[in-house]
Amino acid sequence: MSTAVVPVKELSRSKSRLLPQLSRAELEALALAMAEDVLSALLATPEINRVAVATPDERIARAARNLGAEALHGPDTGLNAAIDESVFKLGLSEEAPLLVVLGDVAGAEPSDFSRLFTRLSAQPAGPAAVLAPSRDGGTSALLRRPAQCMPACFGPQSAARHREAAAAAGVPIWIEECESLALDLDQVEDVERFVQTNYSGLRTRALLDQLGWSPLDEGEPR
Secondary structure, eight states, X not given: OEEEEEEXXXXXXXXXXXXXXXXXXXXXXXXXXXXXXXXXXXXXXXTXXXXXXXXXXXXXXXXXXXXXXXXXXXXOOOHHHHHHHHHXXXXXXXXXXEEEEOTTOTTOOHHHXXXXXXXXXXXXXXXXXXXXXXXXXXXXXXXXXXXXXXXXXXXXXXXXHHHHHHHHXXXXXXXXXXXXXXOOOOSHHHHHHHHHSOOOOHHHHHHHHHTTOOOOOTTOOO
16 A cells, blocks of 8 residues: 655645636635545545645645645645655655655546556566656656655656656656646646546535636637
8 A cells, every 4th residue: 555645835825827817815715625636536546545735734734634634734845845855754664655646636536546556566676656747748646666766856847857857766667648637727728628527626626616617618708
Protein backbone atom coordinates (compact mmCIF):
# COMPACT_ATOMS: atom_id res chain seq x y z
CA MET A 1 0.00 0.00 0.00
CA SER A 2 1.11 3.55 -0.67
CA THR A 3 0.92 7.16 0.41
CA ALA A 4 -0.35 10.16 -1.56
CA VAL A 5 0.19 13.83 -0.80
CA VAL A 6 -1.61 16.85 -2.25
CA PRO A 7 0.21 20.20 -1.98
CA VAL A 8 -2.20 23.16 -1.79
CA LYS A 9 -1.23 26.83 -1.48
CA GLU A 10 -2.96 29.49 0.61
CA LEU A 11 -6.55 29.92 -0.57
CA SER A 12 -6.05 33.68 -0.64
CA ARG A 13 -3.42 33.19 -3.38
CA SER A 14 -5.25 30.58 -5.42
CA LYS A 15 -6.50 30.59 -9.00
CA SER A 16 -5.76 34.24 -9.81
CA ARG A 17 -5.95 33.48 -13.54
CA LEU A 18 -9.71 33.05 -13.16
CA LEU A 19 -10.10 36.68 -12.12
CA PRO A 20 -12.24 38.66 -12.93
CA GLN A 21 -14.67 35.90 -13.96
CA LEU A 22 -14.97 34.99 -10.28
CA SER A 23 -14.58 37.08 -7.17
CA ARG A 24 -11.78 36.38 -4.71
CA ALA A 25 -14.23 34.71 -2.30
CA GLU A 26 -15.56 32.53 -5.13
CA LEU A 27 -12.03 31.59 -6.18
CA GLU A 28 -11.20 30.51 -2.65
CA ALA A 29 -14.37 28.41 -2.48
CA LEU A 30 -13.49 26.84 -5.84
CA ALA A 31 -9.93 26.00 -4.77
CA LEU A 32 -11.25 24.40 -1.59
CA ALA A 33 -13.86 22.35 -3.48
CA MET A 34 -11.25 21.14 -5.97
CA ALA A 35 -8.85 20.08 -3.23
CA GLU A 36 -11.64 18.21 -1.45
CA ASP A 37 -12.54 16.40 -4.68
CA VAL A 38 -8.93 15.36 -5.29
CA LEU A 39 -8.55 14.13 -1.71
CA SER A 40 -11.82 12.19 -1.94
CA ALA A 41 -10.67 10.47 -5.14
CA LEU A 42 -7.37 9.49 -3.52
CA LEU A 43 -9.14 8.18 -0.42
CA ALA A 44 -11.26 5.98 -2.71
CA THR A 45 -8.23 4.51 -4.53
CA PRO A 46 -7.61 0.93 -3.32
CA GLU A 47 -3.82 1.07 -3.79
CA ILE A 48 -3.56 4.02 -1.40
CA ASN A 49 -3.87 3.61 2.35
CA ARG A 50 -2.62 7.02 3.46
CA VAL A 51 -3.55 10.45 2.09
CA ALA A 52 -2.22 13.80 3.27
CA VAL A 53 -2.44 17.44 2.28
CA ALA A 54 0.59 19.73 2.56
CA THR A 55 -0.66 23.27 3.07
CA PRO A 56 -0.11 26.53 4.94
CA ASP A 57 -3.89 27.14 4.91
CA GLU A 58 -5.87 26.16 8.01
CA ARG A 59 -9.13 25.87 6.04
CA ILE A 60 -7.58 23.32 3.69
CA ALA A 61 -6.03 21.46 6.62
CA ARG A 62 -9.36 21.33 8.45
CA ALA A 63 -11.22 20.13 5.35
CA ALA A 64 -8.65 17.38 4.81
CA ARG A 65 -9.03 16.12 8.37
CA ASN A 66 -12.81 16.13 8.03
CA LEU A 67 -12.49 13.87 4.98
CA GLY A 68 -10.21 11.44 6.80
CA ALA A 69 -6.89 12.62 5.37
CA GLU A 70 -3.86 13.88 7.27
CA ALA A 71 -2.87 17.54 7.31
CA LEU A 72 0.77 18.58 7.08
CA HIS A 73 0.11 22.15 8.14
CA GLY A 74 3.00 24.60 8.14
CA PRO A 75 4.43 27.79 6.63
CA ASP A 76 4.47 28.34 2.87
CA THR A 77 7.88 27.15 1.64
CA GLY A 78 6.96 26.83 -2.02
CA LEU A 79 5.43 23.96 -3.97
CA ASN A 80 8.42 21.69 -4.49
CA ALA A 81 9.90 22.39 -1.06
CA ALA A 82 6.56 21.44 0.53
CA ILE A 83 6.59 18.17 -1.41
CA ASP A 84 10.13 17.37 -0.31
CA GLU A 85 9.34 18.23 3.31
CA SER A 86 6.27 15.99 3.27
CA VAL A 87 8.49 12.92 2.83
CA PHE A 88 10.08 13.61 6.21
CA LYS A 89 6.89 14.76 7.92
CA LEU A 90 5.15 11.56 6.87
CA GLY A 91 8.03 9.45 8.16
CA LEU A 92 8.17 7.35 5.00
CA SER A 93 10.64 4.50 4.84
CA GLU A 94 13.59 4.80 2.47
CA GLU A 95 12.01 2.49 -0.12
CA ALA A 96 8.41 3.69 0.15
CA PRO A 97 6.72 5.09 -2.97
CA LEU A 98 4.93 8.42 -2.91
CA LEU A 99 2.23 9.78 -5.21
CA VAL A 100 2.07 13.57 -5.51
CA VAL A 101 -1.12 15.02 -7.00
CA LEU A 102 -1.86 18.68 -7.56
CA GLY A 103 -5.02 19.99 -5.94
CA ASP A 104 -6.70 21.40 -9.05
CA VAL A 105 -7.44 18.21 -11.02
CA ALA A 106 -10.99 18.26 -9.70
CA GLY A 107 -12.26 15.53 -12.03
CA ALA A 108 -9.66 12.99 -10.90
CA GLU A 109 -10.96 9.42 -11.03
CA PRO A 110 -9.70 6.74 -8.62
CA SER A 111 -9.34 4.39 -11.60
CA ASP A 112 -6.76 6.72 -13.15
CA PHE A 113 -4.75 6.78 -9.93
CA SER A 114 -4.89 2.98 -9.97
CA ARG A 115 -3.46 3.01 -13.49
CA LEU A 116 -0.36 4.81 -12.23
CA PHE A 117 0.24 2.12 -9.61
CA THR A 118 -0.40 -0.65 -12.13
CA ARG A 119 2.23 0.83 -14.43
CA LEU A 120 4.71 1.15 -11.57
CA SER A 121 4.15 -2.38 -10.30
CA ALA A 122 4.85 -3.74 -13.79
CA GLN A 123 8.40 -2.36 -13.68
CA PRO A 124 11.42 -4.22 -12.29
CA ALA A 125 12.37 -3.64 -8.67
CA GLY A 126 14.34 -0.48 -8.01
CA PRO A 127 13.88 3.25 -8.57
CA ALA A 128 11.17 4.20 -11.06
CA ALA A 129 8.61 6.92 -11.71
CA VAL A 130 5.28 7.32 -13.48
CA LEU A 131 4.03 10.73 -14.59
CA ALA A 132 0.51 11.82 -15.57
CA PRO A 133 0.84 15.00 -17.68
CA SER A 134 -1.62 17.87 -17.84
CA ARG A 135 -2.94 19.22 -21.13
CA ASP A 136 -0.67 22.26 -20.99
CA GLY A 137 2.64 20.45 -20.53
CA GLY A 138 2.58 20.40 -16.76
CA THR A 139 2.46 17.48 -14.35
CA SER A 140 -0.81 16.58 -12.66
CA ALA A 141 0.51 13.54 -10.79
CA LEU A 142 3.93 12.02 -10.17
CA LEU A 143 4.44 8.59 -8.61
CA ARG A 144 8.01 7.94 -7.46
CA ARG A 145 9.59 4.81 -6.03
CA PRO A 146 11.23 5.53 -3.67
CA ALA A 147 9.79 8.91 -2.80
CA GLN A 148 13.06 10.77 -3.33
CA CYS A 149 14.54 8.87 -6.26
CA MET A 150 14.38 12.11 -8.29
CA PRO A 151 13.57 15.73 -7.44
CA ALA A 152 10.10 17.24 -7.67
CA CYS A 153 10.02 19.86 -10.45
CA PHE A 154 6.37 20.95 -10.43
CA GLY A 155 5.53 24.21 -12.18
CA PRO A 156 5.06 25.42 -15.79
CA GLN A 157 6.15 22.85 -18.40
CA SER A 158 7.12 20.48 -15.62
CA ALA A 159 6.47 17.29 -17.59
CA ALA A 160 9.61 17.92 -19.65
CA ARG A 161 11.57 19.01 -16.58
CA HIS A 162 10.56 15.87 -14.70
CA ARG A 163 11.74 13.74 -17.62
CA GLU A 164 15.07 15.58 -17.61
CA ALA A 165 15.40 15.20 -13.83
CA ALA A 166 14.67 11.48 -14.07
CA ALA A 167 17.28 11.04 -16.79
CA ALA A 168 19.86 12.94 -14.74
CA ALA A 169 19.13 10.72 -11.72
CA GLY A 170 19.22 7.54 -13.80
CA VAL A 171 15.59 6.79 -12.96
CA PRO A 172 13.34 5.25 -15.63
CA ILE A 173 10.15 7.26 -16.01
CA TRP A 174 6.95 6.30 -17.80
CA ILE A 175 4.29 8.68 -19.08
CA GLU A 176 0.72 7.60 -18.41
CA GLU A 177 -1.92 9.62 -20.25
CA CYS A 178 -4.98 9.78 -17.98
CA GLU A 179 -7.93 11.83 -19.21
CA SER A 180 -9.30 12.79 -15.82
CA LEU A 181 -5.86 13.88 -14.61
CA ALA A 182 -4.96 15.84 -17.74
CA LEU A 183 -7.44 18.62 -17.02
CA ASP A 184 -6.25 20.99 -14.30
CA LEU A 185 -8.52 23.96 -13.72
CA ASP A 186 -6.26 26.97 -14.14
CA GLN A 187 -7.97 29.13 -16.74
CA VAL A 188 -11.46 29.90 -18.01
CA GLU A 189 -11.20 27.45 -20.91
CA ASP A 190 -10.25 24.69 -18.46
CA VAL A 191 -13.40 25.29 -16.43
CA GLU A 192 -15.47 25.40 -19.62
CA ARG A 193 -14.03 22.05 -20.66
CA PHE A 194 -14.52 20.54 -17.20
CA VAL A 195 -18.24 21.30 -17.04
CA GLN A 196 -18.66 19.56 -20.41
CA THR A 197 -17.11 16.30 -19.15
CA ASN A 198 -18.48 13.39 -17.15
CA TYR A 199 -15.53 13.26 -14.77
CA SER A 200 -15.92 13.18 -11.01
CA GLY A 201 -15.58 16.31 -8.92
CA LEU A 202 -19.00 16.54 -7.32
CA ARG A 203 -18.15 19.42 -4.98
CA THR A 204 -16.56 21.43 -7.77
CA ARG A 205 -19.49 20.80 -10.10
CA ALA A 206 -22.01 21.78 -7.44
CA LEU A 207 -20.17 25.02 -6.72
CA LEU A 208 -19.78 25.93 -10.40
CA ASP A 209 -23.48 25.26 -10.92
CA GLN A 210 -24.29 27.47 -7.93
CA LEU A 211 -22.14 30.20 -9.50
CA GLY A 212 -24.03 29.86 -12.78
CA TRP A 213 -21.16 28.18 -14.60
CA SER A 214 -23.13 25.54 -16.47
CA PRO A 215 -22.25 23.73 -19.73
CA LEU A 216 -22.54 25.89 -22.84
CA ASP A 217 -23.70 24.97 -26.32
CA GLU A 218 -21.04 25.12 -29.02
CA GLY A 219 -20.36 28.72 -29.95
CA GLU A 220 -22.56 30.18 -27.23
CA PRO A 221 -20.95 33.21 -25.55
CA ARG A 222 -20.72 33.34 -21.74
